[in-house]
Amino acid sequence: MVAIAPPTDVYASDTPDDGGGVVTIQWQLSPDDAYLDGYEIYRSEDNVDYERVGFIGKGRTMYEDETEDGTNYFYKIAALIDTMKVYSETSKPVMSSAQWIDRNKINIIIAIIIFGAFILYFTYHARKGKELYIRKIAGLQAIDDAIGRATEMGKPILYCPGIGYMEDIATIASLSILGEVAKKCAQYDTKLINPHVEPIVYTVAREIVKEAYTQAGRPDAFDPDSVYFITDLQFAYAAAVDGIMVRERPATNFLIGWFRAESLILAETGASTGAIQIAGTDQVSQLPFFVTACDYTLIGEELYAASAYISKEPILLGAIKGEDSGKLVIVGILIAASIIGLLTTLPILNLFR
Protein backbone atom coordinates (compact mmCIF):
# COMPACT_ATOMS: atom_id res chain seq x y z
CA MET A 1 0.00 0.00 0.00
CA VAL A 2 1.43 3.39 -1.04
CA ALA A 3 0.41 6.54 0.86
CA ILE A 4 -0.15 9.67 -1.22
CA ALA A 5 -0.53 13.24 -0.04
CA PRO A 6 -3.70 15.16 -0.96
CA PRO A 7 -3.77 18.54 -2.75
CA THR A 8 -3.89 21.50 -0.36
CA ASP A 9 -5.24 25.05 -0.12
CA VAL A 10 -8.42 24.36 -2.05
CA TYR A 11 -9.97 27.69 -2.89
CA ALA A 12 -13.25 28.16 -4.74
CA SER A 13 -14.35 31.54 -6.05
CA ASP A 14 -16.97 32.99 -8.35
CA THR A 15 -15.37 33.24 -11.82
CA PRO A 16 -14.82 36.95 -12.39
CA ASP A 17 -16.06 38.99 -15.40
CA ASP A 18 -18.51 36.38 -16.63
CA GLY A 19 -22.23 35.97 -17.08
CA GLY A 20 -22.52 33.77 -14.00
CA GLY A 21 -23.03 30.02 -13.69
CA VAL A 22 -19.32 29.21 -13.25
CA VAL A 23 -17.14 28.69 -10.17
CA THR A 24 -13.35 28.51 -10.39
CA ILE A 25 -11.63 26.02 -8.07
CA GLN A 26 -7.89 26.31 -7.44
CA TRP A 27 -5.54 24.19 -5.33
CA GLN A 28 -1.89 23.47 -4.60
CA LEU A 29 -0.56 20.31 -6.23
CA SER A 30 -0.14 17.18 -4.20
CA PRO A 31 3.57 16.57 -3.33
CA ASP A 32 3.09 13.23 -5.10
CA ASP A 33 1.71 14.87 -8.24
CA ALA A 34 4.22 13.11 -10.51
CA TYR A 35 2.79 9.67 -9.56
CA LEU A 36 -0.89 10.60 -9.84
CA ASP A 37 -3.41 9.82 -12.58
CA GLY A 38 -5.03 13.17 -11.93
CA TYR A 39 -7.48 14.98 -9.70
CA GLU A 40 -11.21 14.44 -9.21
CA ILE A 41 -13.37 17.42 -8.29
CA TYR A 42 -16.20 16.87 -5.81
CA ARG A 43 -19.04 19.26 -5.03
CA SER A 44 -21.69 19.50 -2.34
CA GLU A 45 -24.49 21.90 -1.48
CA ASP A 46 -24.69 20.85 2.21
CA ASN A 47 -21.04 19.88 2.89
CA VAL A 48 -22.25 16.32 3.60
CA ASP A 49 -23.16 14.57 0.34
CA TYR A 50 -20.52 15.11 -2.35
CA GLU A 51 -20.88 14.31 -6.04
CA ARG A 52 -18.08 14.01 -8.57
CA VAL A 53 -18.34 16.87 -11.09
CA GLY A 54 -15.10 16.57 -13.00
CA PHE A 55 -11.67 15.08 -13.56
CA ILE A 56 -8.48 16.86 -14.58
CA GLY A 57 -5.00 15.56 -15.34
CA LYS A 58 -2.00 15.77 -13.04
CA GLY A 59 0.02 19.00 -12.90
CA ARG A 60 -3.17 21.07 -13.19
CA THR A 61 -4.24 23.42 -10.43
CA MET A 62 -7.52 24.87 -11.69
CA TYR A 63 -10.96 23.70 -12.74
CA GLU A 64 -14.07 25.62 -13.82
CA ASP A 65 -17.35 24.09 -12.70
CA GLU A 66 -20.76 24.95 -14.10
CA THR A 67 -23.10 25.91 -11.29
CA GLU A 68 -26.47 27.46 -10.57
CA ASP A 69 -26.36 31.11 -9.55
CA GLY A 70 -27.51 31.87 -5.98
CA THR A 71 -26.65 28.42 -4.53
CA ASN A 72 -23.80 27.83 -2.07
CA TYR A 73 -21.35 25.11 -3.01
CA PHE A 74 -18.51 23.35 -1.16
CA TYR A 75 -15.66 21.71 -3.04
CA LYS A 76 -12.96 19.19 -2.32
CA ILE A 77 -10.33 17.66 -4.57
CA ALA A 78 -9.25 14.04 -4.60
CA ALA A 79 -5.77 12.98 -5.71
CA LEU A 80 -6.18 9.76 -7.70
CA ILE A 81 -3.93 6.76 -8.37
CA ASP A 82 -5.75 3.80 -9.90
CA THR A 83 -8.63 3.22 -7.47
CA MET A 84 -6.97 4.97 -4.55
CA LYS A 85 -8.20 8.46 -3.69
CA VAL A 86 -7.02 10.95 -1.08
CA TYR A 87 -9.32 13.88 -0.38
CA SER A 88 -8.27 17.45 0.35
CA GLU A 89 -9.79 19.73 2.95
CA THR A 90 -13.15 21.24 2.01
CA SER A 91 -13.22 24.69 0.48
CA LYS A 92 -15.15 27.58 1.97
CA PRO A 93 -18.67 27.97 0.50
CA VAL A 94 -18.91 29.81 -2.78
CA MET A 95 -21.78 31.17 -4.83
CA SER A 96 -21.64 32.09 -8.54
CA SER A 97 -23.23 35.27 -9.83
CA ALA A 98 -23.40 37.26 -13.06
CA GLN A 99 -21.35 40.43 -13.43
CA TRP A 100 -22.40 43.65 -15.12
CA ILE A 101 -18.95 44.66 -16.39
CA ASP A 102 -16.19 42.60 -17.96
CA ARG A 103 -13.15 44.38 -16.50
CA ASN A 104 -10.83 42.70 -19.03
CA LYS A 105 -12.41 44.80 -21.76
CA ILE A 106 -12.22 48.19 -20.06
CA ASN A 107 -8.88 48.92 -21.79
CA ILE A 108 -10.56 48.35 -25.18
CA ILE A 109 -13.40 50.68 -24.24
CA ILE A 110 -10.89 53.38 -23.18
CA ALA A 111 -9.06 52.94 -26.52
CA ILE A 112 -12.40 53.26 -28.37
CA ILE A 113 -13.24 56.44 -26.43
CA ILE A 114 -9.81 57.97 -27.22
CA PHE A 115 -10.17 56.94 -30.86
CA GLY A 116 -13.68 58.40 -30.95
CA ALA A 117 -12.40 61.63 -29.35
CA PHE A 118 -9.85 62.03 -32.17
CA ILE A 119 -12.63 61.61 -34.75
CA LEU A 120 -14.92 64.09 -33.01
CA TYR A 121 -12.06 66.62 -32.56
CA PHE A 122 -11.17 66.65 -36.28
CA THR A 123 -14.85 66.58 -37.28
CA TYR A 124 -15.34 69.68 -35.13
CA HIS A 125 -12.41 71.46 -36.83
CA ALA A 126 -13.65 70.43 -40.26
CA ARG A 127 -17.05 71.90 -39.40
CA LYS A 128 -15.28 75.18 -38.57
CA GLY A 129 -13.94 75.24 -42.12
CA LYS A 130 -10.36 74.08 -41.57
CA GLU A 131 -8.67 72.80 -44.76
CA LEU A 132 -7.79 69.12 -44.47
CA TYR A 133 -5.38 67.22 -46.69
CA ILE A 134 -6.19 63.61 -47.54
CA ARG A 135 -3.71 61.67 -49.68
CA LYS A 136 -4.81 60.77 -53.17
CA ILE A 137 -6.22 57.29 -53.68
CA ALA A 138 -5.94 56.27 -57.33
CA GLY A 139 -8.90 53.87 -57.22
CA LEU A 140 -11.23 56.54 -55.90
CA GLN A 141 -9.98 59.23 -58.26
CA ALA A 142 -10.81 56.87 -61.11
CA ILE A 143 -14.47 56.59 -60.13
CA ASP A 144 -15.49 59.80 -61.89
CA ASP A 145 -13.58 58.82 -65.04
CA ALA A 146 -15.07 55.34 -64.94
CA ILE A 147 -18.63 56.66 -64.71
CA GLY A 148 -17.86 59.24 -67.40
CA ARG A 149 -16.53 56.51 -69.68
CA ALA A 150 -19.71 54.47 -69.28
CA THR A 151 -21.80 57.56 -70.05
CA GLU A 152 -19.82 58.32 -73.22
CA MET A 153 -20.04 54.70 -74.39
CA GLY A 154 -23.76 54.53 -73.58
CA LYS A 155 -23.16 51.38 -71.55
CA PRO A 156 -24.29 50.50 -68.04
CA ILE A 157 -22.32 50.40 -64.81
CA LEU A 158 -22.28 47.20 -62.78
CA TYR A 159 -22.02 47.58 -59.03
CA CYS A 160 -21.46 44.32 -57.16
CA PRO A 161 -21.43 44.62 -53.35
CA GLY A 162 -20.12 41.10 -52.76
CA ILE A 163 -21.69 38.33 -50.72
CA GLY A 164 -21.46 39.85 -47.25
CA TYR A 165 -24.26 40.35 -44.77
CA MET A 166 -25.54 43.70 -43.60
CA GLU A 167 -23.53 43.43 -40.37
CA ASP A 168 -20.21 43.22 -42.27
CA ILE A 169 -18.43 46.56 -42.19
CA ALA A 170 -17.15 46.00 -45.75
CA THR A 171 -20.77 45.67 -46.94
CA ILE A 172 -21.76 48.84 -45.06
CA ALA A 173 -18.79 50.70 -46.58
CA SER A 174 -19.74 49.33 -50.00
CA LEU A 175 -23.31 50.60 -49.64
CA SER A 176 -21.97 54.05 -48.69
CA ILE A 177 -19.94 54.07 -51.92
CA LEU A 178 -22.99 52.78 -53.82
CA GLY A 179 -24.91 55.86 -52.66
CA GLU A 180 -22.27 58.15 -54.16
CA VAL A 181 -21.94 56.13 -57.37
CA ALA A 182 -25.75 56.06 -57.78
CA LYS A 183 -25.85 59.83 -57.34
CA LYS A 184 -23.33 60.28 -60.15
CA CYS A 185 -25.21 57.77 -62.32
CA ALA A 186 -28.35 59.85 -61.77
CA GLN A 187 -26.52 63.07 -62.70
CA TYR A 188 -25.01 61.56 -65.87
CA ASP A 189 -28.14 59.53 -66.70
CA THR A 190 -26.12 56.32 -66.79
CA LYS A 191 -27.78 52.95 -66.26
CA LEU A 192 -26.85 51.25 -63.00
CA ILE A 193 -27.03 47.47 -62.50
CA ASN A 194 -26.87 46.38 -58.88
CA PRO A 195 -27.42 42.62 -58.31
CA HIS A 196 -27.56 41.18 -54.77
CA VAL A 197 -27.01 37.93 -52.94
CA GLU A 198 -28.40 38.91 -49.55
CA PRO A 199 -32.07 39.95 -49.14
CA ILE A 200 -31.48 42.48 -46.33
CA VAL A 201 -28.58 44.10 -48.19
CA TYR A 202 -30.80 44.21 -51.28
CA THR A 203 -33.60 46.09 -49.50
CA VAL A 204 -31.15 48.57 -47.95
CA ALA A 205 -29.33 49.09 -51.28
CA ARG A 206 -32.62 49.70 -53.06
CA GLU A 207 -33.53 52.47 -50.63
CA ILE A 208 -30.03 53.98 -50.87
CA VAL A 209 -30.10 54.09 -54.68
CA LYS A 210 -33.64 55.49 -54.69
CA GLU A 211 -32.66 58.20 -52.20
CA ALA A 212 -29.50 58.99 -54.20
CA TYR A 213 -31.59 59.58 -57.34
CA THR A 214 -33.91 61.83 -55.34
CA GLN A 215 -30.98 63.81 -53.93
CA ALA A 216 -29.56 64.22 -57.43
CA GLY A 217 -32.91 65.75 -58.45
CA ARG A 218 -33.79 62.81 -60.73
CA PRO A 219 -36.30 60.67 -58.79
CA ASP A 220 -38.10 59.87 -62.06
CA ALA A 221 -34.91 58.33 -63.48
CA PHE A 222 -34.72 55.68 -60.75
CA ASP A 223 -35.45 52.25 -62.16
CA PRO A 224 -36.62 49.94 -59.34
CA ASP A 225 -35.43 46.96 -61.36
CA SER A 226 -31.86 48.26 -61.49
CA VAL A 227 -31.34 46.99 -57.94
CA TYR A 228 -32.39 43.38 -57.64
CA PHE A 229 -31.97 40.17 -55.72
CA ILE A 230 -30.63 37.13 -57.58
CA THR A 231 -29.97 34.27 -55.17
CA ASP A 232 -28.47 33.67 -51.76
CA LEU A 233 -26.03 31.06 -53.10
CA GLN A 234 -22.43 32.11 -53.60
CA PHE A 235 -21.58 30.43 -56.89
CA ALA A 236 -25.05 30.79 -58.38
CA TYR A 237 -24.59 34.52 -57.76
CA ALA A 238 -21.13 34.41 -59.38
CA ALA A 239 -22.63 32.67 -62.42
CA ALA A 240 -25.44 35.23 -62.65
CA VAL A 241 -23.10 38.23 -62.38
CA ASP A 242 -20.75 36.65 -64.94
CA GLY A 243 -23.78 36.37 -67.23
CA ILE A 244 -24.63 40.05 -66.72
CA MET A 245 -21.04 41.02 -67.54
CA VAL A 246 -21.05 38.99 -70.74
CA ARG A 247 -24.56 39.96 -71.92
CA GLU A 248 -24.85 43.59 -70.84
CA ARG A 249 -21.14 44.42 -71.38
CA PRO A 250 -20.95 47.13 -68.68
CA ALA A 251 -18.29 49.76 -69.33
CA THR A 252 -17.37 49.83 -65.66
CA ASN A 253 -17.51 47.14 -63.00
CA PHE A 254 -17.41 48.02 -59.34
CA LEU A 255 -16.55 44.97 -57.22
CA ILE A 256 -16.61 46.55 -53.80
CA GLY A 257 -17.55 44.80 -50.57
CA TRP A 258 -17.09 41.44 -48.87
CA PHE A 259 -15.92 38.68 -51.21
CA ARG A 260 -14.79 35.09 -51.00
CA ALA A 261 -13.70 32.66 -53.73
CA GLU A 262 -16.02 34.21 -56.33
CA SER A 263 -13.83 37.34 -56.41
CA LEU A 264 -11.47 35.98 -59.07
CA ILE A 265 -14.31 34.48 -61.14
CA LEU A 266 -16.01 37.88 -61.28
CA ALA A 267 -12.83 39.93 -61.76
CA GLU A 268 -11.44 37.72 -64.54
CA THR A 269 -14.74 37.63 -66.41
CA GLY A 270 -14.99 41.42 -66.10
CA ALA A 271 -11.43 41.82 -67.37
CA SER A 272 -12.21 39.63 -70.38
CA THR A 273 -15.10 41.95 -71.35
CA GLY A 274 -12.78 44.96 -71.45
CA ALA A 275 -14.54 46.88 -68.68
CA ILE A 276 -12.74 49.25 -66.36
CA GLN A 277 -12.75 47.50 -63.01
CA ILE A 278 -12.56 49.15 -59.61
CA ALA A 279 -12.44 46.66 -56.78
CA GLY A 280 -12.17 46.91 -53.04
CA THR A 281 -12.35 44.55 -50.12
CA ASP A 282 -11.02 44.04 -46.61
CA GLN A 283 -10.57 40.31 -47.20
CA VAL A 284 -6.79 39.89 -47.31
CA SER A 285 -7.03 36.51 -49.06
CA GLN A 286 -9.01 38.01 -51.97
CA LEU A 287 -6.90 41.14 -52.45
CA PRO A 288 -4.24 39.49 -54.67
CA PHE A 289 -6.97 38.39 -57.10
CA PHE A 290 -8.38 41.89 -57.35
CA VAL A 291 -4.94 43.49 -57.65
CA THR A 292 -4.17 41.08 -60.50
CA ALA A 293 -7.41 41.28 -62.47
CA CYS A 294 -8.71 44.81 -61.80
CA ASP A 295 -7.52 48.24 -62.88
CA TYR A 296 -7.79 49.76 -59.42
CA THR A 297 -8.06 48.12 -56.03
CA LEU A 298 -9.04 49.67 -52.73
CA ILE A 299 -6.97 47.82 -50.18
CA GLY A 300 -8.40 47.29 -46.71
CA GLU A 301 -9.01 50.58 -44.96
CA GLU A 302 -9.12 52.57 -48.23
CA LEU A 303 -12.52 50.97 -48.68
CA TYR A 304 -13.78 52.57 -45.48
CA ALA A 305 -12.44 55.99 -46.45
CA ALA A 306 -14.00 55.83 -49.90
CA SER A 307 -17.39 57.44 -49.28
CA ALA A 308 -15.74 60.44 -47.55
CA TYR A 309 -13.26 60.75 -50.39
CA ILE A 310 -15.89 60.64 -53.11
CA SER A 311 -18.42 62.92 -51.43
CA LYS A 312 -15.67 65.38 -50.37
CA GLU A 313 -17.85 66.33 -47.39
CA PRO A 314 -15.57 68.27 -45.01
CA ILE A 315 -17.04 66.60 -41.94
CA LEU A 316 -16.39 63.12 -43.32
CA LEU A 317 -12.88 64.15 -44.34
CA GLY A 318 -12.40 65.41 -40.78
CA ALA A 319 -13.45 62.00 -39.49
CA ILE A 320 -10.87 60.36 -41.78
CA LYS A 321 -8.22 62.73 -40.43
CA GLY A 322 -9.23 61.84 -36.87
CA GLU A 323 -9.10 58.15 -37.74
CA ASP A 324 -5.58 58.55 -39.15
CA SER A 325 -4.43 60.47 -36.07
CA GLY A 326 -5.76 57.70 -33.83
CA LYS A 327 -3.89 55.18 -35.96
CA LEU A 328 -0.71 57.25 -35.70
CA VAL A 329 -0.91 57.16 -31.90
CA ILE A 330 -1.48 53.39 -31.89
CA VAL A 331 1.38 52.86 -34.37
CA GLY A 332 3.60 55.01 -32.10
CA ILE A 333 2.66 52.86 -29.10
CA LEU A 334 3.33 49.68 -31.09
CA ILE A 335 6.76 50.92 -32.21
CA ALA A 336 7.67 52.02 -28.65
CA ALA A 337 6.48 48.67 -27.25
CA SER A 338 8.45 46.77 -29.92
CA ILE A 339 11.62 48.73 -29.12
CA ILE A 340 11.19 48.11 -25.39
CA GLY A 341 10.50 44.43 -26.12
CA LEU A 342 13.67 44.18 -28.22
CA LEU A 343 15.78 46.05 -25.68
CA THR A 344 14.76 43.75 -22.86
CA THR A 345 16.37 40.87 -24.75
CA LEU A 346 19.74 42.69 -24.83
CA PRO A 347 22.27 41.53 -22.18
CA ILE A 348 23.23 45.14 -21.39
CA LEU A 349 19.89 45.62 -19.65
CA ASN A 350 20.85 43.01 -17.07
CA LEU A 351 23.20 45.65 -15.69
CA PHE A 352 20.20 47.60 -14.44
CA ARG A 353 18.42 44.67 -12.82
Next chain:
Amino acid sequence: MKKTFPLFLLFIFGILGIIPFIVPHPIVQDTNNFLLNVFLKILAAFALILGLGSLLRVHMDKIKRKRQNWQYSWVLIITFIITSIIGLFGGVTGEGILPTRIGSFSFDIWTLYFNIEVPLGATMFALLAFFMASAAYRAFRARSSEATLLLVSAFIIMIGVLPLGERISHHLPSFTQWIMDVPNVAAQRGILFGVALGMLATALKIILGIERSWLGGGGGE
Protein backbone atom coordinates in the same frame (compact mmCIF):
# COMPACT_ATOMS: atom_id res chain seq x y z
CA MET B 1 -37.85 63.30 -39.53
CA LYS B 2 -37.16 61.15 -42.57
CA LYS B 3 -33.46 61.16 -41.69
CA THR B 4 -33.61 61.78 -37.96
CA PHE B 5 -35.62 58.67 -37.15
CA PRO B 6 -33.29 56.21 -38.97
CA LEU B 7 -30.31 57.94 -37.34
CA PHE B 8 -31.96 57.67 -33.92
CA LEU B 9 -32.73 53.98 -34.49
CA LEU B 10 -29.19 53.39 -35.69
CA PHE B 11 -27.73 55.07 -32.63
CA ILE B 12 -29.89 53.01 -30.26
CA PHE B 13 -29.18 49.69 -31.99
CA GLY B 14 -25.50 50.60 -32.44
CA ILE B 15 -25.15 51.16 -28.71
CA LEU B 16 -27.13 47.97 -28.08
CA GLY B 17 -24.53 46.22 -30.24
CA ILE B 18 -21.61 47.58 -28.20
CA ILE B 19 -23.06 46.93 -24.71
CA PRO B 20 -22.97 43.07 -24.90
CA PHE B 21 -19.25 43.33 -25.62
CA ILE B 22 -18.57 44.70 -22.13
CA VAL B 23 -21.57 43.46 -20.14
CA PRO B 24 -21.54 39.68 -19.62
CA HIS B 25 -24.79 39.63 -17.61
CA PRO B 26 -27.38 37.16 -19.01
CA ILE B 27 -30.07 39.85 -19.30
CA VAL B 28 -27.90 41.75 -21.78
CA GLN B 29 -26.53 38.64 -23.52
CA ASP B 30 -30.01 37.11 -23.91
CA THR B 31 -31.38 40.35 -25.35
CA ASN B 32 -28.46 40.46 -27.77
CA ASN B 33 -29.01 36.83 -28.77
CA PHE B 34 -32.69 37.55 -29.31
CA LEU B 35 -31.86 40.50 -31.57
CA LEU B 36 -29.30 38.52 -33.56
CA ASN B 37 -30.93 35.10 -33.68
CA VAL B 38 -34.65 35.85 -33.67
CA PHE B 39 -35.30 39.47 -34.62
CA LEU B 40 -32.77 39.48 -37.45
CA LYS B 41 -34.13 36.20 -38.82
CA ILE B 42 -37.69 37.59 -38.86
CA LEU B 43 -36.36 40.68 -40.63
CA ALA B 44 -34.44 38.47 -43.10
CA ALA B 45 -37.60 36.46 -43.83
CA PHE B 46 -39.49 39.60 -44.83
CA ALA B 47 -36.48 40.85 -46.81
CA LEU B 48 -36.38 37.50 -48.62
CA ILE B 49 -39.99 37.94 -49.72
CA LEU B 50 -39.10 41.37 -51.09
CA GLY B 51 -36.01 39.89 -52.75
CA LEU B 52 -37.93 37.09 -54.44
CA GLY B 53 -40.55 39.60 -55.53
CA SER B 54 -37.81 41.68 -57.14
CA LEU B 55 -36.34 38.64 -58.90
CA LEU B 56 -39.72 37.67 -60.35
CA ARG B 57 -40.54 41.25 -61.35
CA VAL B 58 -37.25 41.64 -63.25
CA HIS B 59 -37.81 38.41 -65.17
CA MET B 60 -41.50 39.06 -65.85
CA ASP B 61 -40.50 42.44 -67.24
CA LYS B 62 -37.84 40.77 -69.39
CA ILE B 63 -40.45 38.41 -70.84
CA LYS B 64 -42.97 41.21 -71.34
CA ARG B 65 -40.52 43.41 -73.21
CA LYS B 66 -38.97 40.45 -75.06
CA ARG B 67 -35.49 41.55 -74.05
CA GLN B 68 -32.37 39.63 -75.10
CA ASN B 69 -32.54 35.94 -74.03
CA TRP B 70 -36.02 36.44 -72.58
CA GLN B 71 -36.82 32.76 -73.06
CA TYR B 72 -34.45 31.83 -70.23
CA SER B 73 -36.56 33.89 -67.85
CA TRP B 74 -39.33 31.31 -68.33
CA VAL B 75 -36.88 28.65 -67.12
CA LEU B 76 -36.34 30.66 -63.96
CA ILE B 77 -40.01 31.35 -63.33
CA ILE B 78 -41.14 27.76 -63.98
CA THR B 79 -38.30 26.37 -61.83
CA PHE B 80 -39.14 28.88 -59.13
CA ILE B 81 -42.80 27.84 -59.05
CA ILE B 82 -42.06 24.10 -59.09
CA THR B 83 -39.41 24.40 -56.35
CA SER B 84 -41.68 26.58 -54.24
CA ILE B 85 -44.56 24.08 -54.47
CA ILE B 86 -42.27 21.16 -53.61
CA GLY B 87 -40.68 23.11 -50.75
CA LEU B 88 -43.92 24.45 -49.30
CA PHE B 89 -46.05 21.31 -49.58
CA GLY B 90 -43.54 18.48 -49.86
CA GLY B 91 -41.44 19.29 -46.79
CA VAL B 92 -37.67 19.40 -46.66
CA THR B 93 -37.16 15.65 -46.90
CA GLY B 94 -40.53 14.61 -48.30
CA GLU B 95 -42.56 14.60 -45.06
CA GLY B 96 -45.18 17.08 -46.35
CA ILE B 97 -48.64 16.53 -47.78
CA LEU B 98 -47.36 16.55 -51.36
CA PRO B 99 -45.88 13.23 -52.49
CA THR B 100 -42.23 13.78 -53.51
CA ARG B 101 -41.34 10.25 -54.55
CA ILE B 102 -42.24 8.23 -57.64
CA GLY B 103 -40.96 4.70 -57.15
CA SER B 104 -37.32 5.03 -56.23
CA PHE B 105 -37.12 8.51 -57.75
CA SER B 106 -37.21 11.16 -55.03
CA PHE B 107 -37.57 14.87 -55.76
CA ASP B 108 -37.89 16.49 -52.33
CA ILE B 109 -36.05 19.78 -51.67
CA TRP B 110 -33.13 18.09 -49.93
CA THR B 111 -32.57 15.74 -52.89
CA LEU B 112 -32.92 18.56 -55.41
CA TYR B 113 -30.46 20.67 -53.43
CA PHE B 114 -27.81 17.95 -53.22
CA ASN B 115 -28.23 16.73 -56.78
CA ILE B 116 -28.66 19.99 -58.65
CA GLU B 117 -27.49 23.00 -56.67
CA VAL B 118 -24.41 21.43 -55.06
CA PRO B 119 -22.93 20.01 -58.32
CA LEU B 120 -23.69 23.28 -60.17
CA GLY B 121 -21.98 25.28 -57.40
CA ALA B 122 -19.02 22.89 -57.50
CA THR B 123 -18.81 23.38 -61.28
CA MET B 124 -18.55 27.15 -60.86
CA PHE B 125 -15.97 26.68 -58.11
CA ALA B 126 -13.95 24.37 -60.37
CA LEU B 127 -13.74 27.14 -62.96
CA LEU B 128 -11.59 28.98 -60.45
CA ALA B 129 -8.60 26.83 -61.44
CA PHE B 130 -8.74 28.16 -65.02
CA PHE B 131 -9.32 31.73 -63.88
CA MET B 132 -6.34 31.37 -61.55
CA ALA B 133 -4.14 30.28 -64.43
CA SER B 134 -5.15 33.28 -66.55
CA ALA B 135 -4.79 35.64 -63.58
CA ALA B 136 -1.34 34.21 -62.86
CA TYR B 137 -0.34 34.80 -66.49
CA ARG B 138 -1.54 38.41 -66.20
CA ALA B 139 0.24 38.93 -62.87
CA PHE B 140 3.51 37.38 -63.94
CA ARG B 141 4.06 39.58 -66.96
CA ALA B 142 7.01 41.60 -65.66
CA ARG B 143 5.76 44.97 -66.88
CA SER B 144 6.77 46.96 -63.81
CA SER B 145 9.25 46.66 -60.97
CA GLU B 146 6.45 45.46 -58.60
CA ALA B 147 5.30 42.83 -61.11
CA THR B 148 8.92 41.68 -61.53
CA LEU B 149 9.28 41.38 -57.77
CA LEU B 150 6.05 39.38 -57.67
CA LEU B 151 7.27 37.12 -60.48
CA VAL B 152 10.64 36.48 -58.83
CA SER B 153 9.22 35.77 -55.38
CA ALA B 154 6.46 33.55 -56.82
CA PHE B 155 9.09 31.63 -58.82
CA ILE B 156 11.25 31.12 -55.72
CA ILE B 157 8.27 29.93 -53.68
CA MET B 158 7.02 27.58 -56.39
CA ILE B 159 10.46 25.98 -56.75
CA GLY B 160 11.10 26.07 -52.98
CA VAL B 161 8.04 24.03 -52.04
CA LEU B 162 8.89 21.31 -54.58
CA PRO B 163 11.40 18.50 -53.95
CA LEU B 164 13.37 20.10 -56.81
CA GLY B 165 14.09 23.10 -54.55
CA GLU B 166 15.83 20.88 -52.01
CA ARG B 167 17.91 19.39 -54.84
CA ILE B 168 19.01 22.83 -56.10
CA SER B 169 20.01 24.11 -52.66
CA HIS B 170 19.39 23.01 -49.08
CA HIS B 171 18.78 26.65 -48.21
CA LEU B 172 16.00 27.17 -50.75
CA PRO B 173 13.10 25.59 -48.76
CA SER B 174 14.00 27.58 -45.63
CA PHE B 175 14.34 30.78 -47.70
CA THR B 176 10.90 30.05 -49.19
CA GLN B 177 9.50 29.62 -45.71
CA TRP B 178 11.14 32.88 -44.66
CA ILE B 179 9.43 34.75 -47.53
CA MET B 180 6.09 33.25 -46.45
CA ASP B 181 6.61 33.87 -42.72
CA VAL B 182 8.27 37.28 -42.66
CA PRO B 183 7.60 39.69 -45.60
CA ASN B 184 4.27 38.03 -46.45
CA VAL B 185 2.95 37.96 -42.87
CA ALA B 186 4.27 41.49 -42.20
CA ALA B 187 2.35 42.88 -45.19
CA GLN B 188 -0.80 40.95 -44.25
CA ARG B 189 -0.63 42.16 -40.66
CA GLY B 190 -0.20 45.73 -41.87
CA ILE B 191 -3.37 45.46 -43.94
CA LEU B 192 -5.28 43.70 -41.15
CA PHE B 193 -4.18 46.33 -38.65
CA GLY B 194 -5.53 49.09 -40.90
CA VAL B 195 -8.71 47.09 -41.54
CA ALA B 196 -9.37 46.59 -37.81
CA LEU B 197 -8.93 50.28 -37.01
CA GLY B 198 -10.85 51.30 -40.13
CA MET B 199 -13.74 49.05 -39.06
CA LEU B 200 -13.77 50.65 -35.63
CA ALA B 201 -13.69 54.15 -37.08
CA THR B 202 -16.43 53.36 -39.62
CA ALA B 203 -18.65 51.86 -36.92
CA LEU B 204 -18.13 54.92 -34.71
CA LYS B 205 -18.80 57.32 -37.60
CA ILE B 206 -22.05 55.54 -38.47
CA ILE B 207 -23.26 55.23 -34.86
CA LEU B 208 -22.47 58.89 -34.17
CA GLY B 209 -24.28 59.95 -37.34
CA ILE B 210 -21.17 61.48 -38.95
CA GLU B 211 -21.25 59.06 -41.89
CA ARG B 212 -24.66 59.25 -43.57
CA SER B 213 -23.90 58.11 -47.12
CA TRP B 214 -25.95 54.96 -46.41
CA LEU B 215 -28.99 57.25 -46.28
CA GLY B 216 -28.58 57.82 -50.01
CA GLY B 217 -25.43 59.67 -50.94
CA GLY B 218 -25.85 62.57 -48.58
CA GLY B 219 -22.34 62.31 -47.19
CA GLY B 220 -21.88 63.95 -43.85
CA GLU B 221 -24.16 66.14 -41.84
